Amino acid sequence: xxxxxxxxxxxxxxxxxxxxxxxxxxxxxxxxxxxxxxxxxxxxxxxxxxxxxxxxxxxxxxxxxxxxxxxxxxxxxxxxxxxxxxxxxxxxxxxxxxxxxxxxxxxxxxxxxxxxxxxxxxxxxxxxxxxxxxxxxxxxxxxxxxxxxxxxxxxxxxxxxxxxxxxxxxxxxxxxxxxxxxxxxxxxxxxxxxxxxxxxxxxxxxxxxxxxxxxxxxxxxxxxxxxxxxxxxxxxxxxxxxxxxxxxxxxxxxxxxxxxxxxxxxxxxxxxxxxxxxxxxxxxxxxxxxxxxxxxxxxxxxxxxxxxxxxxxxxxxxxxxxxxxxxxxxxxxxxxxxxxxxxxxxxxxxxxxxxxxxxxxxxxxxxxxxxxxxxxxxxxxxxxxxxxxxxxxxxxxxxxxxxxxxxxxxxxxxxxxxxx
Numbered sequence: 110x111x112x113x114x115x116x117x118x119x120x121x122x123x124x125x126x127x128x129x130x131x132x133x134x135x136x137x138x139x140x141x142x143x144x145x146x147x148x149x150x151x152x153x154x155x156x157x158x159x160x161x162x163x164x165x166x167x168x169x170x171x172x173x174x175x176x177x178x179x180x181x182x183x184x185x186x187x188x189x190x191x192x193x194x195x196x197x198x199x200x201x202x203x204x205x206x207x208x209x210x211x212x213x214x215x216x217x218x219x220x221x222x223x224x225x226x227x228x229x230x231x232x233x234x235x236x237x238x239x240x241x242x243x244x245x246x247x248x249x250x251x252x253x254x255x256x257x258x259x260x261x262x263x264x265x266x267x268x269x270x271x272x273x274x275x276x277x278x279x280x281x282x283x284x285x286x287x288x289x290x291x292x293x294x295x296x297x298x299x300x301x302x303x304x305x306x307x308x309x310x311x312x313x314x315x316x317x318x319x320x321x322x323x324x325x326x327x328x329x330x331x332x333x334x335x336x337x338x339x340x341x342x343x344x345x346x347x348x349x350x351x352x353x354x355x356x357x358x359x360x361x362x363x364x365x366x367x368x369x370x371x372x373x374x375x376x377x378x379x380x381x382x383x384x385x386x387x388x389x390x391x392x393x394x395x396x397x398x399x400x401x402x403x404x405x406x407x408x409x410x411x412x413x414x415x416x417x418x419x420x421x422x423x424x425x426x427x428x429x430x431x432x433x434x435x436x437x438x439x440x441x442x443x444x445x446x447x448x449x450x451x452x453x454x455x456x457x458x459x460x461x462x463x464x465x466x467x468x469x470x471x472x473x474x475x476x477x478x479x480x481x482x483x484x485x486x487x488x489x490x491x492x493x494x495x496x497x498x499x500x501x502x503x504x505x506x507x508x509x510x511x512x513x514x515x516x517x518x519x520x521x522x523x524x525x526x527x528x529x
Contacts, residue, residue: 165257166207167305172198173354176211183215184358185389186429191215206245206261211355213237217268222394222429225275226470234272241265256299256306263292263309294335304353307345308360315342319371343367350381361385365398375402386415393419393430397437404441409449416441436466440477443484453488460485479508483515486522499526 166172179194192215199208216234220227242265248258270285293309300306317337321328346367350360361381369378379402385392386399396419403412416438423430423438443459446452460481467478486501502519509516 161252161254162257162302165255166202166205167257167260167355168303177354179211180355180358181389183211183218184385184395185391186218186393186427187391188215188219188428204244204247206241206248206258206265209237209241209244210261210265213241213265213268217272219429220272222431222434223470224433224472225272228276231272231276235269238265238269242269256296256302259292259296260299260306260309263289263296266292267309304349305356308349308353308356311342311345311349311360312363313342314338314345315367318342343372358385358389369402375406378402379406390418391422391427391429393422393427393434397434400437400441404444409445412441413445432466432469433472436463436470436472436477439463439466440481443481447484447488457485457488473508475508475510479505479515482508483519486519490522495526499523 162168176194176198179191182188182191182194192212195208195211195215198211202208213234213236216230216237219230220234241261245258245261245265248255249262252258266285266289270282270289273279273285274282290313293313296306297310300310313335314337317335318339343364346360346364350357350364353360361384365378365381365385368374368381382395382399382402385395389395396415400412400415400419403409403415419430419434419438420442423435439459439462443456443463446459447456463477463481464485467473467476467481472478482501482504486498486505489495489498489501499522502522505515505519506523509519
């Protein structure tokens with residue numbers, strides 16, 4: 110990710126903060142809770158006083174019940190079904206930001222499985238978020254205690270900023286960043302009313318500490334913002350993940366990534382990944398993350414099952430099953446064929462498919478692409494197929510970090526056979 114992106118986003122884009130250290134998915138390396146309204150005070154910064162929240166859809170239990178299935182459809186990549194339900198909500202509440210935000214969120218989850226590469230849905234996504242902002246601003250202008258409006262303003266600006274940053278539009282990302290943070294701070298006054306309001310504060314608390322720990326150059330920038338509390342942030346995020354109606358699944362996604370990528374605690378991340386993969390079996394992003402964790406944690410039976418399921422759904426054209434997921438699945442299956450089943454012809458086939466998937470998305474800088482080439486080079490050498498081994502080792506030499514063992518192995522082999 111471009112260093113300017115880090116600077117602009119870290120200057121204030123709250124919901125985008127979580128995007129920076131782990132984008133849509135970390136690079137290659139490797140019983141649903143019932144709604145609860147009892148907010149634990151040790152996870153809440155502010156307990157609201159008397160607030161008139163009549164007309165707030167976030168707190169409307171009938172709307173929560175109605176949209177429960179729609180949210181499930183959204184995260185299970187049944188986009189058409191979810192959007193039909195969101196449009197029904199829009200017909201009844203045309204001046205409320207919620208249906209527009211949810212429609213935009215549906216577009217966002219069409220972008221996520223591609224590691225945010227596809228631009229096919231950008232215009233529609235931004236249009237829905239802009240409309241949600243306009244509707245929310247109207248509500249906020251009428252009543253500055255309308256914290257629901259602030260919630261949607263923070264969310265819509267945050268998601269818009271995330272996409273602008275991914276597309277390298279730094280000025281728009283910066284503007285969205287500042288506005289998102291502004292409304293998150295205001296809506297903190299309502300974070301005792303619903304877990305939904307606590308989501309933004311949870312992310313800020315965590316990343317306001319984590320980021321300067323890992324990006325020292327940004328410490329002076331973050332001194333201008335409120336202090337965070339990383340452990341409180343994790344505690345709050347867990348609470349939202351367990352109890353949130355609309356942002357609960359999103360909170361689980363962030364928590365899963367944070368525990369695995371930032372906290373280096375895959376064992377804690379695994380139950381969340383398993384839940385998401387089980388609860389939303391047609392979500393290709395969740396399936397590949399679960400397959401990755403299963404592989405890294407040595408749960409090879411689950412890794413194989415998930416990987417085969419990914420390839421089956423990809424071949425059948427399921428929405429959200431992209432070449433990126435195919436790259437994950439074919440590498441894992443290649444490794445299993447090579448090391449568990451000792452089926453070397455099958456291993457070669459999967460590794461070759463992994464390379465094709467990686468090249469089709471132009472993700473050839475390392476990761477599974479590098480290791481697929483390395484394993485094919487070693488297998489070719491064992492078969493005494495010098496020409497093929499040299500071809501694959503040349504790729505490894507060109508792609509591997511020059512300080513890595515993989516680079517040294519490839520360099521030595523090519524030198525020995527006069528290709529160095």
